[in-house]
Amino acid sequence: MTSGEAATPADMRMSTRENPHKKSMPLLVLGSVGVVYGDIGTSPLYAMKESLLHVGGIPSATEIIGIVSLLVWSLIIVVTVKYVMLVLRADNQGEGGALSLMALAQKALQRPNKVIMALGIIGAALFYGDAILTPAVSVLSAIEGLKVTTPGIDPYIVPIAIVIIVGLYAVQSFGTAKMAVFFGPIMAVWFLTLALIGVYHIGDAPQILHALNPANGLWFMTSHGIIGFTVLGSVFLAVTGAEALYADMGHFGKRPIQLAWLAFVGPALLLNYLGQGAFALSNPEALPNLFFLSAPEWARFPLVILATLATIIAGQAVITGAFSLTQQAIQLGLFPRLQIEHTSESEQGQIYLPTVNWLMLVGVVMLILFFQSSSSLAAAYGIAVTGTMIITSLMAVVVFAYGWGWGLGLAIAVVTPFILIDTAFLSANLLKLADGGYLPLIIGGCIVCLMSIWVRGVRLLNTKAAQQNLSLDTFIKAMETSSVTHVSGTAMYLTSTPETVPSALLHNLKHNRVLHEKNVVITIRTADTPYVSQEERLDYQVLSPSFARIELRYGFLDEPNLVQALIHLRERGVKFDVMSTTFFVGRRRIKSAARSEMPRWQSQIFIKMARHSYDAIDYYRIPANRVVELGTYVTL
Structure with missing residues (x-):
């Protein structure tokens, strides 16, 4: 979304806020x-x-x-x-x-x-x-x-x-x-x-x-x-x-x-x-x-x-x-x-x-x-x-x-x-x-x-997730020799801790006892600039024949759009079909722990803020008919 990008249809809607000299x-x-x-x-x-x-x-x-x-x-x-x-x-x-x-x-x-x-x-x-x-x-x-x-x-x-x-x-x-x-x-x-x-x-x-x-x-x-x-x-x-x-x-x-x-x-x-x-x-x-x-x-x-x-x-x-x-x-x-x-x-x-x-x-x-x-x-x-x-x-x-x-x-x-x-x-x-x-x-x-x-609450949750969840590399190696059933299609998992296995993936494996042929772990980060160009936005990394990792970078004035980013990924030659892709989104229900690093009044405020947080599906523009939500309890 900077002036140095190729003129895609989405970019043609760029406002004067991004490009005042127009x-x-x-x-x-x-x-x-x-x-x-x-x-x-x-x-x-x-x-x-x-x-x-x-x-x-x-x-x-x-x-x-x-x-x-x-x-x-x-x-x-x-x-x-x-x-x-x-x-x-x-x-x-x-x-x-x-x-x-x-x-x-x-x-x-x-x-x-x-x-x-x-x-x-x-x-x-x-x-x-x-x-x-x-x-x-x-x-x-x-x-x-x-x-x-x-x-x-x-x-x-x-x-x-x-x-x-x-x-x-x-x-x-x-x-x-x-x-x-x-x-x-x-x-x-x-x-x-x-x-x-x-x-x-x-x-x-x-x-x-x-x-x-x-x-x-x-x-x-x-x-x-x-x-x-x-x-x-x-x-x-x-x-x-x-x-x-x-x-x-x-x-x-x-x-x-x-x-x-x-x-x-x-x-x-x-x-x-x-x-x-x-x-x-x-x-x-x-x-x-x-x-x-x-x-x-x-x-x-x-x-x-x-x-x-x-x-x-x-x-x-x-x-x-x-x-x-x-x-x-x-x-x-x-x-x-x-x-x-x-x-x-x-x-x-x-x-x-x-x-x-x-x-x-x-x-x-x-x-x-x-x-x-x-x-x-x-x-x-x-x-x-x-x-x-x-x-x-x-x-x-x-x-x-x-x-x-x-x-x-x-x-x-x-x-x-x-x-x-x-x-x-x-x-x-x-x-x-x-x-x-x-x-x-x-x-x-x-x-x-x-x-x-x-x-502070988000940092504590991420730290806790990184400590409790399995290492993604270890999980991938274990899946290579596992007898778990594989189903066709692509599964994409949103997570803020890409080094560990997303909780939604673990819950899907636990309850449905299947793993998709292609599994992609997606992390969305915010840069210290207002806008990030399409060339710098997406980092795609193949981890194994069945697993890949995507890191998306947006500026603090960019508007996250997951599907649009994946379309750019397909333009790079990576096969991707939204109609055969399922987006797994974890919905965390947070409870106060008996012992917490946050004072109880702070954890209660954080929990209320988290409950009123706008839905990730709408915020990241994910097609609602391609989403599976998996809930989990987390203590803070």
């Missing part, structure tokens, strides 16, 4: 404006307001200029320099994100590393915390704009927001292909509107341009004690969504995302923050609804509608990201198999995970009901993102030092300033811990716990 640059730039920048693009709704309100009372002119300076230079340093110019270069076959970077760092070290894996797991887990906060805070902040145009609507803000959120998640099963067509143009209009509002107000107080001097931001931070630190936590709201630049790289490619930011999105945001700052200088009484009041009165209601559309798109971006991240986690063995539905015949990346979708909806609705306003939610927003940014920086050191050949000293020297800035933001956000900042940490902690339990 679309023209203007379309890719417009698409990145709509999807990649949805989250960071809605930050002007609340970032400036929350930052100014934290000062207490009406801030002075120098305080407003200092805060705007912090906002402007946060965008320049964190987004432009760190992500657009540096981190985007760390692509894993064109893919980005916490798990892609984890795989890239593991590859750079040329060996599995528990610390790197832990960082990847934590980074992915924190994303889920951010993914349920983004739709809640964004949609609420947009709907709150109705207060400006429709007095007395306060009691209806939360119900309206919930209706929009429920509608957003309800349509996910239809796929985002049709909606995505409008994302780019709508967000382009949104960013153009932000820029026009900014330009419209800069003339109100031209002294706001002093905010372009970083000294004013540093002055505010150093002269206001704990307040300066508290404000920094709200200033960070302006760069939430920066991780999306990296995580969504595979959808559009590095160059379009960079061009979109440098030529359009970045300037629009800078102009808007400068304009909001100038408006605050000339109309300090407007602070509680600064963004919507900055628009001319005739434009405020249309702006609320446009802002609502923009926040829905921002919510869609994190929902899609959660689906993609979960798919990667499943392939990398961090989660049990979940049902994955494909919502497009032409776009491989268009997927829908019902379990993830409905769990996210419940989480978002509960947040809205609990916090009631965007200002309250803003207190919970930021910790998860800052944590992910620090993890990205740490793993980037490994990639730069060993993957790019910079050497550890140069890599540390380049990344350390960003780690210090990220740490400052995290420390400032930790001050909001008691006001709701604990929520994303609890969510992230639960995800880390579930991933760790799953990884």
